[in-house]
Amino acid sequence: MSATGEQQIILEMRDITKTFPGVKALSGVTLKVRKGEVHAICGENGAGKSTLMKVLSGVHPHGTYDGDIFFEGHPCQYKSIRDSEHDGIVIIHQELALSPYLSIAENIFLGNEQATRGVINWYKTNAEASKLLTRVGLSELPDTKIVNIGVGKQQLVEIAKALSKDVKLLILDEPTAALNDEDSAHLLNLIRSLRAEGITCIIISHKLNEIAAIADSTTIIRDGMTIETLDMHGAEKVTEERIIRGMVGRSLDNRFPDHTPTVGDEVFRLVDWTVYHPQDPTRVVVDKANLTVRRGEIVGIAGLMGAGRTELAMSVFGRTWGTKISGQVFVKGQQVDTSNVTNAIKAGLAYASEDRKRFGLNLIDDIKHNNTSAALGKISRRGVVDQAEEYRIAEEYRRKLNTKTPTVDAVVGKLSGGNQQKVVLSKWMFTDPDVLILDEPTRGIDVGAKYEIYTHINALADAGKGVLVISSELPELIGLCDRIYALSQGRITGEVPRAEATQEHLMHFMTKEKEVAGR
Amino acid sequence: MTQVTPTGPQAPDAADAVAAATGKTDIAQAVPAKKTNLREYGIVGALIAIVILFQLLTGGKLLMPDNVASLFQQNAYVMILAIGMVMVIIAGHIDLSVGSIVAFIGGVLAIAMMNWHLPWIVAVLVGVALGLVIGAWQGFWVAYVGVPAFIVTLAGMLIFRGLAILIVGETIAGLPEGFVGISNAGLLGMLGFAGAADVLTLVIGIAGIVAFVFSQLRTRATMRSHNLKVEPGSMFLTKLVGVSLLLAVFTWILSQSAIGTPYVLILVAVLIFAYGFLMGRTVFGRHVYAIGGNVHAAVLSGVNVKTMNFRIFINMGLLASLAAVVTTSRAGAALAAAGNNYELDAIAACFIGGTAVTGGVGKVSGVIVGALIMGVLNMGLSIIGTNPALQNVIKGLVLLIAVAFDLINKRRAAGA
Numbered sequence: 054m055s056a057t058g059e060q061q062i063i064l065e066m067r068d069i070t071k072t073f074p075g076v077k078a079l080s081g082v083t084l085k086v087r088k089g090e091v092h093a094i095c096g097e098n099g100a101g102k103s104t105l106m107k108v109l110s111g112v113h114p115h116g117t118y119d120g121d122i123f124f125e126g127h128p129c130q131y132k133s134i135r136d137s138e139h140d141g142i143v144i145i146h147q148e149l150a151l152s153p154y155l156s157i158a159e160n161i162f163l164g165n166e167q168a169t170r171g172v173i174n175w176y177k178t179n180a181e182a183s184k185l186l187t188r189v190g191l192s193e194l195p196d197t198k199i200v201n202i203g204v205g206k207q208q209l210v211e212i213a214k215a216l217s218k219d220v221k222l223l224i225l226d227e228p229t230a231a232l233n234d235e236d237s238a239h240l241l242n243l244i245r246s247l248r249a250e251g252i253t254c255i256i257i258s259h260k261l262n263e264i265a266a267i268a269d270s271t272t273i274i275r276d277g278m279t280i281e282t283l284d285m286h287g288a289e290k291v292t293e294e295r296i297i298r299g300m301v302g303r304s305l306d307n308r309f310p311d312h313t314p315t316v317g318d319e320v321f322r323l324v325d326w327t328v329y330h331p332q333d334p335t336r337v338v339v340d341k342a343n344l345t346v347r348r349g350e351i352v353g354i355a356g357l358m359g360a361g362r363t364e365l366a367m368s369v370f371g372r373t374w375g376t377k378i379s380g381q382v383f384v385k386g387q388q389v390d391t392s393n394v395t396n397a398i399k400a401g402l403a404y405a406s407e408d409r410k411r412f413g414l415n416l417i418d419d420i421k422h423n424n425t426s427a428a429l430g431k432i433s434r435r436g437v438v439d440q441a442e443e444y445r446i447a448e449e450y451r452r453k454l455n456t457k458t459p460t461v462d463a464v465v466g467k468l469s470g471g472n473q474q475k476v477v478l479s480k481w482m483f484t485d486p487d488v489l490i491l492d493e494p495t496r497g498i499d500v501g502a503k504y505e506i507y508t509h510i511n512a513l514a515d516a517g518k519g520v521l522v523i524s525s526e527l528p529e530l531i532g533l534c535d536r537i538y539a540l541s542q543g544r545i546t547g548e549v550p551r552a553e554a555t556q557e558h559l560m561h562f563m564t565k566e567k568e569v570a571g572r
Numbered sequence: 573m574t575q576v577t578p579t580g581p582q583a584p585d586a587a588d589a590v591a592a593a594t595g596k597t598d599i600a601q602a603v604p605a606k607k608t609n610l611r612e613y614g615i616v617g618a619l620i621a622i623v624i625l626f627q628l629l630t631g632g633k634l635l636m637p638d639n640v641a642s643l644f645q646q647n648a649y650v651m652i653l654a655i656g657m658v659m660v661i662i663a664g665h666i667d668l669s670v671g672s673i674v675a676f677i678g679g680v681l682a683i684a685m686m687n688w689h690l691p692w693i694v695a696v697l698v699g700v701a702l703g704l705v706i707g708a709w710q711g712f713w714v715a716y717v718g719v720p721a722f723i724v725t726l727a728g729m730l731i732f733r734g735l736a737i738l739i740v741g742e743t744i745a746g747l748p749e750g751f752v753g754i755s756n757a758g759l760l761g762m763l764g765f766a767g768a769a770d771v772l773t774l775v776i777g778i779a780g781i782v783a784f785v786f787s788q789l790r791t792r793a794t795m796r797s798h799n800l801k802v803e804p805g806s807m808f809l810t811k812l813v814g815v816s817l818l819l820a821v822f823t824w825i826l827s828q829s830a831i832g833t834p835y836v837l838i839l840v841a842v843l844i845f846a847y848g849f850l851m852g853r854t855v856f857g858r859h860v861y862a863i864g865g866n867v868h869a870a871v872l873s874g875v876n877v878k879t880m881n882f883r884i885f886i887n888m889g890l891l892a893s894l895a896a897v898v899t900t901s902r903a904g905a906a907l908a909a910a911g912n913n914y915e916l917d918a919i920a921a922c923f924i925g926g927t928a929v930t931g932g933v934g935k936v937s938g939v940i941v942g943a944l945i946m947g948v949l950n951m952g953l954s955i956i957g958t959n960p961a962l963q964n965v966i967k968g969l970v971l972l973i974a975v976a977f978d979l980i981n982k983r984r985a986a987g988a
Contacts, residue, residue, distance in 0.1 A: 415869055
């Protein structure tokens with residue numbers, strides 16, 4: 054606990070109620086944040102966390118909600134983000150808001166330019182930016198363009214930008230969702246050192262292990278209501294299970310459904326699969342990968358960021374990534390042509406992308422059209438779509454996967470992450486593939502919906518399909534898969550059956566370097 | 573996490589517990605769908621309001637039978653081009669060249685008839701073939717080379733205008749009567765007259781009303797049989813009666829005109845139905861929307877985006893050639909300056925008709941209404957003798973307000 058004293062409350066939100074047409078997003082939420090602490094907010098998707106933060110930061114202006122906000126003892130009536138930032142409240146959104154072709158320094162001082170009478174003082178801009186970058190531990194030159202640094206470093210630039218505004222309360226919305234372990238660890242350390250400087254942090258996260266590691270208190274929100282606030286340093290140790298219990302309103306003892314696999318013949322085999330980088334054809338991204346999947350089997354691919362997991366999957370699926378691709382693909386023992394997506398689908402492959410919004414769904418179209426979009430041929434005759442059949446199929450999948458929507462006419466972009474993922478699954482299940490490649494099937498969806506997705510993945514395996522799951526979350530792979538391949542720098546470095554799979558064991562293979570020196 | 577609706581915990585056995593919460597969600601999600609409907613009705617309402625306004629301003633001249641007939645004859649080109657343009661825009665492109673293509677093909681049509689002495693029907697076929705070739709040319713650059721359509725068609729705008737001036741000079745006049753009839757005559761008197769009314773026009777009108785009512789009832793019955801939500805009965809009935817009445821009035825007026833049912837109206841009607849079907853009911857149409865909605869997802873769903881883009885531009889070329897036939901026929905001559913700003917008329921009709929600037933959204937029926945709004949504005953303003961310069965100002969403002977209205981509506985529907 055910080056030394057500033059436990060009683061000093063920097064922020065209090067009292068009885069916040071926010072109603073959208075037809076929906077009560079928040080009802081009587083109360084939040085108390087002590088000065089100098091890291092305060093985590095947990096809750097499932099749609100629980101109201103982001104809405105609460107939008108109320109606090111003035112995105113939803115004063116007057117559009119009921120209730121009171123006190124910051125440093127004063128009542129606040131923010132009309133816009135500008136007002137809340139003036140008081141030292143800065144929010145960093147999940148989707149970063151940096152301008153890609155401007156430099157780090159320009160981004161840090163965007164809207165707050167270091168200028169005299171409208172003329173920018175570049176020396177000052179870069180010097181100040183350098184100081185801030187040192188503070189956040191980012192060793193990049195201030196004139197580096199944002200597009201040229203990774204997402205982990207971009208996150209640090211966002212924090213530097215917040216620091217430039219003399220932040221007192223920093224709000225981070227899912228700060229590590231897109232980061233690899235190393236970047237995440239760095240970010241968490243940075244939050245710790247900000248806390249030491251006396252900056253209060255609110256962190257919204259799905260990653261409960263991080264919350265357990267860093268938070269001083271945790272407030273749990275469910276269905277737009279505050280459920281409880283846990284003191285993380287109290288007598289009772291707050292475990293991940295304890296937090297989950299609060300989030301879902303019950304104990305989720307088993308995060309993975311029980312499943313006994315019935316494994317059959319080999320259904321998928323990859324032989325000497327090699328892929329080069331499309332922009333840099335001298336760089337091997339997937340290096341002579343060999344792997345097999347049998348019917349009824351769920352096989353995982355583990356690997357750190359940049360190991361080539363997605364690149365492997367997309368190069369197999371219609372060569373949608375990479376160049377100079379070589380190797381063979383066998384489905385049910387027959388070598389198949391997967392040189393374009395149509396052929397890959399015909400050969401019995403399906404690929405659900407890790408980024409469902411960018412690569413998986415037409416967000417402005419409705420559920421039924423998305424459901425059939427990869428297999429329109431199955432419901433059309435001479436090029437004419439049978440719309441009644443399309444409805445029937447969409448309804449069938451809605452029921453089968455328990456997709457929460459009033460109608461299959463609903464626009465996919467309006468669904469929650471978990472329900473969108475169900476539409477993606479429906480879409481690929483409808484193509485009736487032999488092999489499903491699921492890339493990060495539970496990314497960004499909440500605990501309850503994850504459980505459902507796991508159930509469906511098990512059901513697909515039980516229906517005799519081969520399932521290949523790519524995931525950054527090792528517990529997920531260990532809990533779900535019958536066998537796990539570890540990928541490191543494009544090479545398959547290990548194959549671990551479920552019984553032997555531990556995080557340490559997998560990590561050993563995942564970090565195995567290439568023997569050849571120098572790269 | 574941007575979700576504003578509490579979908580609640582989604583663990584299987586907690587599902588029942590949140591039935592109440594999801595019940596609320598239903599309302600929130602049903603709203604946008606209803607809004608879309610209202611928007612479609614809204615634009616038809618705007619058309620009717622504009623018609624009534626100009627009917628009053630022109631002292632009843634706007635809806636005089638001959639004016640109604642020439643409304644279609646003068647604006648057929650916008651509707652034809654807008655049908656192709658909406659597909660181009662839905663797929664996320666734009667076509668700036670169609671006006672120049674109209675002039676160029678118009679010139680070729682005239683030369684085919686006047687210099688090569690081809691029968692006009694053969695000349696039309698030559699024009700259509702040329703349209704397909706031009707479409708393929710532009711489609712090649714867009715689809716297979718990957719040059720943005722804006723650039724390809726900007727180049728096309730210059731190229732084909734230049735070619736038109738080269739081959740036409742200024743004017744080629746004296747085109748054969750049969751050809752000129754396409755845009756200036758109609759199916760008059762084939763079944764005799766009932767008083768002053770052309771019987772064939774009445775028959776076509778009544779057939780149209782019956783077909784409309786029948787198809788609406790059938791769709792509703794199919795939806796019902798699949799347990800799908802349908803519009804409330806009263807709303808449905810209002811729609812049936814309203815549209816039927818409008819069609820009846822329109823038929824009655826048109827039957828009094830000096831030419832009966834204009835040929836171009838038949839052409840346009842066939843195109844509306846064919847393309848409405850193509851976009852709404854076929855795999856091809858679905859793929860156009862898929863490309864515009866999310867091109868990455870379309871690629872990963874097995875849509876051959878290159879082939880689709882190529883075909884979309886060939887189709888645009890085809891429709892541009894039909895617009896060239898209609899325009900050249902209407903003028904009775906090929907003009908090097910023909911088709912000036914036609915691309916802008918077509919694009920404006922698309923956006924007034926609810927097509928999304930970002931692609932993925934748009935309807936053939938919508939852009940036809942959009943084209944009619946532009947057409948009525950043109951005609952009404954001409955009848956009351958508005959300065960042509962001022963007409964441009966007014967049309968520009970209408971376009972701006974229509975799209976702004978659309979955006980504000982969407983923002984409200986998004987519920988922020």
